[in-house]
Amino acid sequence: xxxxxxxxxALVTGSTKGIGKAIAMELAKEGVNVLxxxxxxEEVELIVNEIKSKFxxxxxxxxxxxxxxxxxRETLFEKYPNIDILVNNMGIYxxxxxxxxxxxxxxxxxxxxxxxxxxxxxxxLNKMLKNxxxxxxxIASEEAIMPSGQMPQYCMTKSMLLSLSKSxxxxxxxxxxxxxxxxxxxxxxxxVYQIIDSIxxxxxxxFEEKEKKFMATNLPQSEIQRFIRPSEVGRLAAFVCSPYAxxxxxxxxxxxxxxxxxxx
Ligand SMILES: NC(=O)c1ccc[n+]([C@@H]2O[C@H](COP(=O)([O-])OP(=O)(O)OC[C@H]3O[C@@H](n4cnc5c(N)ncnc54)[C@H](OP(=O)(O)O)[C@@H]3O)[C@@H](O)[C@H]2O)c1
Numbered sequence: 001x002x003x004x005x006x007x008x009x010a011l012v013t014g015s016t017k018g019i020g021k022a023i024a025m026e027l028a029k030e031g032v033n034v035l036x037x038x039x040x041x042e043e044v045e046l047i048v049n050e051i052k053s054k055f056x057x058x059x060x061x062x063x064x065x066x067x068x069x070x071x072x073r074e075t076l077f078e079k080y081p082n083i084d085i086l087v088n089n090m091g092i093y094x095x096x097x098x099x100x101x102x103x104x105x106x107x108x109x110x111x112x113x114x115x116x117x118x119x120x121x122x123x124x125l126n127k128m129l130k131n132x133x134x135x136x137x138x139i140a141s142e143e144a145i146m147p148s149g150q151m152p153q154y155c156m157t158k159s160m161l162l163s164l165s166k167s168x169x170x171x172x173x174x175x176x177x178x179x180x181x182x183x184x185x186x187x188x189x190x191x192v193y194q195i196i197d198s199i200x201x202x203x204x205x206x207f208e209e210k211e212k213k214f215m216a217t218n219l220p221q222s223e224i225q226r227f228i229r230p231s232e233v234g235r236l237a238a239f240v241c242s243p244y245a246x247x248x249x250x251x252x253x254x255x256x257x258x259x260x261x262x263x264x
Contacts, residue, residue, distance in 0.1 A: 003242035006031030009083045010241065013067055013120070014090030016043045018189030019139060022230030023087055026238040028055040035063035035080055037090070067116040077123050084131075085241050086124050088117035088161075089139040093154045101153045113157035114164070121168055125177070134177040135241040138165050139233075142185045142256040158183075162252050169250030180240055180248050185256030186219060188227035196227075223258025 010027050014020040016038035024034045028051045036047045041064045051060040063080060065072040067090055091113045096105070121136060128134025143151065144158035162181050169179040186192070193207070200210040208226075215225045236255055239245055254260060 003030045003238055004244065005085075005238065005242055007033065008085055008241075009033045009035065009080075010085035010087060011035040011037065011063060011080065011083050011120070011124075012087040012089055013037045013117070015087075016040070016047050018191065019184065019187055019230045019233050020087070020089040021047060022234035023089060023237045024051065024060075024234075025054075026231065026234035027085070027241065028058050028060060030238055030242075031055075031058060032085070032241075033059045033061070035061050035083065037063045037065060037067070037076075039064065039066045067120070068112050070119065073116070073119050073123075082127060082131075083124055084128070084133060085135045085137075086120055087137045087139070087237060087241075088120060089137075090116065091139065091157075093141075093151060095150045096153055098149075098152050105153050106156075109153045109157050110160075113154070114160050117161065118164060121164075121179075125168060125171065125179075128177045129172065129175055132176050135245075136165075136168065136177075136179040137237055137240055138162075138179075138181040139237075140181045140183045140252070142183050142254070142259045144181075144183055145252070146260050165252070166250040172249065176246060178240075178246065178249055180245075180251045180253060182233065182237060182240065182253045183256060184228055184233045185222065185259040186227050187233060188229055192227060219259070221259055221261060226257070228255065228257050 010032045012020050012024045012034055015024040015036045024036055028034050036044050038044045044062050044064045048060045048062050065076045067073055138161040140158040140161045143155045144162055147155035165179050165181040196210055196214050211226055215222055
């Protein structure tokens with residue numbers, strides 16, 4: 001299906017690996033000129049070159065910046081003042097005991113997972129409203145609506161994104177601009193792959209067997225009993241960016257492999 005995105009420009013934050021890279025790839029497949037972001041210039045350049053060679057009709061660009069740093073965000077705005085699509089994917093996560101989460105950690109998570117994305121929205125949303133076209137997506141998590149208790153500092157920030165997304169969506173009334181949130185469940189990013197692989201490093205099993213064993217032991221509530229592939233989230237994000245998804249306004253969109261046991 002042609003998603004009608006040819007020649008649009010998209011900034012995908014945190015797109016040198018994992019879900020962000022997959023979203024950038026799926027958008028480029030649709031003819032979108034993607035701005036690749038991460039903190040390391042050379043790593044960003046590698047992905048830009050990979051996309052250029054796979055999708056030569058598009059013009060991927062290097063958008064290296066530490067998005068937590070306000071000055072670096074401003075430099076990025078000067079370099080790329082106009083975009084059609086903003087995917088706020090960049091985020092940090094780790095398992096932590098509530099008692100170890102001190103104020104410094106709370107602040108770090110708030111600044112990284114919420115304020116950085118908010119800073120980008122503040123700059124780009126008004127421009128999108130003026131152009132009467134734009135798409136903003138936040139990548140949250142199933143932990144936003146079903147905190148596991150294993151990473152309270154992370155869950156709080158992901159719940160906040162749902163709220164921010166709806167507040168911003170209220171500013172888009174009557175406009176061809178949408179703001180939505182995708183909530184992926186456990187997804188096989190490079191980091192997750194390495195973790196699963198190393199847990200069973202002594203056992204002579206194919207990765208798929210390790211994955212099955214991990215899911216059955218640790219995530220029995222998953223109805224797919226496998227990790228979601230980043231490209232699955234990427235394809236969904238491309239659809240949500242498309243003109244076919246204009247009626248999604250401030251929506252929390254679940255792609256959690258059945259992890260969340262409730263209807264809503
Ligand atoms: N993987 C999962 O199971 C899962 C499930 C649900 C939701 N999510 C969410 O999906 C998003 C992506 O997760 P992932 O697992 O794909 O992440 P990942 O593999 O850890 O990749 C994170 C990306 O963000 C970049 N990054 C980190 N800090 C940055 C900063 N300050 N400024 C700019 N770029 C930065 C990283 O590059 P550098 O380090 O080089 O800067 C990398 O490109 C996150 O928001 C996460 O919470 C993940």
